[in-house]
Amino acid sequence: MxxxxxxxxxxxxxxxxxxxxxxxxxxxxxxxxxxxxxxxxxxxxxxxxxxxxxxxxxxxxxxxxxxxxxxxxxxxxxxxxxxxxxxxxxxxxLTTEMEARLVSDLQSQGFVDLDQLQQNMSASTATTTRIMIELIRKNKLRGTFNHKKTRYYLEQGLTQLILQEIKTHGKVVHYDLAQKFEIPEGNVKNYIMNMMRNKIIVAFFADGGKITLSEQELESEIENFCLKNGIFMINALATHLQIAPELARRALFKLIQKGTIRGIFTQNHEFLTEEKLSEKIKAIARAYRTISIGDLAKKLAITEQRVEEGLATLISRGSINGYIDMAKRQFVADGKQPVTSFSSHAPHTSTNASATPQMPSKIGEVEVVRQYDFVGGQLHFKVVVRNKSNMAIHDIKVILDVPSSYRRARELITIPVIDPGNTHGVDFYLEPAECGISTIGGTVIYKDAMGKINTMNVNPKDVQIKCPLLIKSLDTIEDCQKAIQSLPSDARAFLIADLPPQMAYSAAHRAVGQFDVTNVASYEDDKSGNYEAEAWFSSEAKVTGGRVITRIYINGSSSTLEIRVWCNEAGQLTGLLAKMIELLFVEINMMRKIKSEERNKTMDVMAITRNLMEISNICLLRYRASSAKIKLEDTYSRLTRITSDDDQSVAKIYEWVKKLEEDVYEDEEAMLSDEDADSLDIDIQSIQQALHAQLSV
Structure with missing residues (x-):
């Protein structure tokens, strides 16, 4: 013991x-x-x-x-x-700590050298490779080995390396990058395509997809080509850059819009810088002295309107001497033409600050004023010319200097004559493409009774376009109807005859839905054969406060779509409406690409998505059970068309339809109980996830 x-x-x-x-x-x-x-x-x-x-x-x-x-x-x-x-x-x-350290090193630098890993671990090449493959499998890493399997690139790491090459050199040859990183050339192109698709970089392929050009490099090469040649065929520019002619044209047009390059496209698929255009007009002026606008347009291979605009611009800048006789539709050269040349590139200083050869004469006798307001998501810029003299003025040209952040139909408007003591106004409608503060000015050219040309500047005006940051608000349709009584509004309407009204409604709904808004109510009716739909969205301006309410309305009989916005600040109202219209066009163009045989299913899926979003909002607001029931019934009907009857989502929706038919919700005005609202919202979220998973397969 x-x-x-x-x-x-x-x-x-x-x-x-x-x-x-x-x-x-x-x-x-x-x-x-x-x-x-x-x-x-x-x-x-x-x-x-x-x-x-x-x-x-x-x-x-x-x-x-x-x-x-x-x-x-x-x-x-x-x-x-x-x-x-x-x-x-x-x-x-391989311990968990060792594995975590290797993965951390890989993610931090974007790649791992297997030779260095082999040396650190004192292991064979085969073992090091096997460790790497095991790490990839267990951690679900995405990437690629080089040809010799001596280095493994993480997808994100290789993307950053290629991106750095493009940013550093501007122009990269795919074969050279493939040799540098020892990976297939096709992989290089795929990585660059993914970066373009995900908008990580703005770049373009050249030489049949063998070269990538960054946007900055493309614009730089186009600028240099314009400076060197002055006049050239678009195909010649495309051949020089090894890109498609359409890409060359679009890139050149963008530089013109930005004001980086000045010039015009001719009807012969040519481009003339402003300097070359000036030289051509000077040569014609010296030869003819007087020439009709039509003949000048034929010689230059441009439209008469472009001739007018170009002549007015060149006259206002002092590049050519002469005037346009609007009665006879002629250009009349006046005196000796200037011999100094100017750059076809926009100057770095403001044009308003530069001296003009013809200063405004008889100050006080002719006056120019300007003002703006917002109409239908557009900037309405009005220029008024007041003739306070005792003699008429004629051949008045009003040229607007508009930043590239606005889309405009025209920049020049002609006034034939303004009698003594009279006033004449012209209206420009500009569509803002982005938010911010911009300066709009211009020039007025006119001839007095003695035929002398006078030039006056339109004083620059700062215009602020605001696109407010929105946040959801817990409003009901009744709250929205009450709020719009005291809020200013603006709207844009469009014809949608080339698209089924149901798809146009989905496009508008998706465009507005990209903002952080609450869909408080929607309505669709197709029973009478004339489709009609309406949706209301509520939100608040995040920074400045105040309600922002949006309504979309579709009328199938007239094939019209209207988007209306209520907001208490005019600049925000125009900026938001313009942005919604921009997104609407993107969505409509996407809808147009959907094949006709797939449209019914697509419309059902979009309608289901809208219904689920609105049901979720109804639950959040504890709103009427009858409104939720209507949306659930429509969702049930559409969901059974695209899935099987025994689908779990279909069964859940059917159960809720039956539940909302119970006695407790018999009254049309009965509100959802807290318990039912929370439970329904949870089910709606799960249905949304299941639907997304099903459609992603």
């Missing part, structure tokens, strides 16, 4: 009864018998990154099957970390 523990242990070891791993002292390893110590076996596996089965056979006298079974059991019990390569009969020891 008094026998000590140590005595018992010694006796157990003496008769071979001890099996505790701590009592082995490597005796079993040296004996090389059929019995072995798991502790010693495990320690051997941990001593090196890789351990082959042959080593374990020599140490423990086990065959390959026994070694594999033992290691698998140790891995299952988490007594050791790593993975087993049964084919090559190797165990690779």
């Amino acid at each position: 008094g026998t000590s523990e140590k005595y018992i242990e010694r006796e157990a070891e003496k008769y071979g009864l001890a099996r505790h791993p701590d009592k082995c002292n490597e005796k079993l390893r040296r004996s090389k018998g059929r019995e072995f110590c798991l502790n010693c076996f495990t320690n051997d596996l941990k001593e090196a990154i890789e351990t082959n089965f042959r080593t374990l056979q020599l140490r423990y006298g086990l065959n390959n099957v026994e070694i594999e079974i033992t290691i698998e059991e140790l891995l299952k019990r988490n007594q050791i970390k790593g993975f087993l390569d049964s084919k090559k009969q190797i165990f690779i020891f």
